[in-house]
Amino acid sequence: MKKYVLFFIFLGVIILVVYEALIWYDTDFRYGRMWETPAVKPHEEPMLVMDEKAVPLKEGEAVFKATTAEALQSLFTGADPEVLKLGKVSYDLFCAQCHGRNYDGNGTVGQSFFPLPTDLRSAKVQSLSDGAFFKEISYGIPEGRQPPLATTIDAMDRWRIVAYIKSLGVRSP
Numbered sequence: 001m002k003k004y005v006l007f008f009i010f011l012g013v014i015i016l017v018v019y020e021a022l023i024w025y026d027t028d029f030r031y032g033r034m035w036e037t038p039a040v041k042p043h044e045e046p047m048l049v050m051d052e053k054a055v056p057l058k059e060g061e062a063v064f065k066a067t068t069a070e071a072l073q074s075l076f077t078g079a080d081p082e083v084l085k086l087g088k089v090s091y092d093l094f095c096a097q098c099h100g101r102n103y104d105g106n107g108t109v110g111q112s113f114f115p116l117p118t119d120l121r122s123a124k125v126q127s128l129s130d131g132a133f134f135k136e137i138s139y140g141i142p143e144g145r146q147p148p149l150a151t152t153i154d155a156m157d158r159w160r161i162v163a164y165i166k167s168l169g170v171r172s173p
Contacts, residue, residue, distance in 0.1 A: 072131025087164025121171035
């Protein structure tokens, strides 16, 4: 056992001697000269000026998320047929799998959820403000099955979906 301990001590001493010899011999030895490398100190040079359009102040996802549902106003009216047409296309692409072609929550994917997705023509959904509906689509429903879709669906398409769903009205019994 003493042989092994002496061997490892001897090996350590050899490695230390070789390391010190390299530092003394080679002034560019990259592992031994860290104290001689130039340090990067913050604010030695003037800070870069950010382009004023880099952070949106009047639009953008962060503004939508920070604004209360009551303060959000729809960008579209339900009377524009082009908006409703594009809203239906977006609904069919992003929403129909869960909420169904009849907007009743009986979509193919939605059948595997518990509870089932909401009937979008129910009085509860149709009574939501446009801003509340937009936020539910965008950021999900806490403790609900609606996933946040802000990163999946463009903001304008989300507004068109809101206009389209609201144009359907309450389902008659």
